[in-house]
Amino acid sequence: MNQFHKQWLGTVPWETVLTVNQALCQAQNTPHQPKEKACDEARQLWEKAIPQQMSLKEVLDVCRRCHELAPFNFNNGNTFAAIGKTLVEDWLKRLPPVEAQIIRTTVAHYIAGQVGKKELVQVLRHFETTWKTTDETTAAVPLPNKPAGHASTASPKPASATSAGP
Amino acid sequence: MRQTPESARFLRAAVKAGLRMQGAAVPGKSEPASTGVATLQRIKASLRKKNLRKQP
Helix, strand or coil: CCCCCECCCCCCCHHHHHHHHHHHHHHHCCCCCECHHHHHHHHHHHHHHCCCCECHHHHHHHHHHHHHHCCECCCHHHHHHHHHHHHHHHHHCCCCHHHHHHHHHHHHHHHCCCCCHHHHHHHHHHCHHHHHCCCCCCCCCCCCCCCCCCCCCCCCCHHHHCCCCC | CCCCHHHHHHHHHHHHHHHHHHHHHCCCCCCCCCCCHHHHHHHHHHHHHHHHHHCC
């Protein structure tokens, strides 16, 4: 079992999260409105996670938890899903396009709460062997010890990752 | 907070990914909503058929 951990959020300060949300709101002509209390909670959670060495599952949990806290009035889903996708992007470049798309979609849907932990783990486990063949210094994918499941894709609703609502 | 080249690159990529998702959410704009999903659906349908055939 690959047990490498990585400082996933080292290049992602909280200001980046704010800027991503601001850009997405601007593109949709919606106001960029952080909610004071929730935003503060999410920022604390995020900043606590920045220096930590984590597994992919753990960093995705941080994104998911921040999404659940809904620190913004608009685009919470797209903001954290976009960040989660970008975190794994470098590494997905080494996979065949269809497999990369399966992981990309699953990661985004997991953060947006559209697929559960079980499905995420099944998908990641399915591709574990592929990751083992890639450069282990960057491919840090520790997974819980569960029996391998078949590749299951996330529900085909990329649009619903948007949570544009108060 | 001072931005490093890596964090600036990450920010650009994340905004791009977010905008792409937004585009996918608006029919007729940017990429279609089902980008990449049709292939996955075909794979799942094929697996479902295989599994059905295996069952007695």
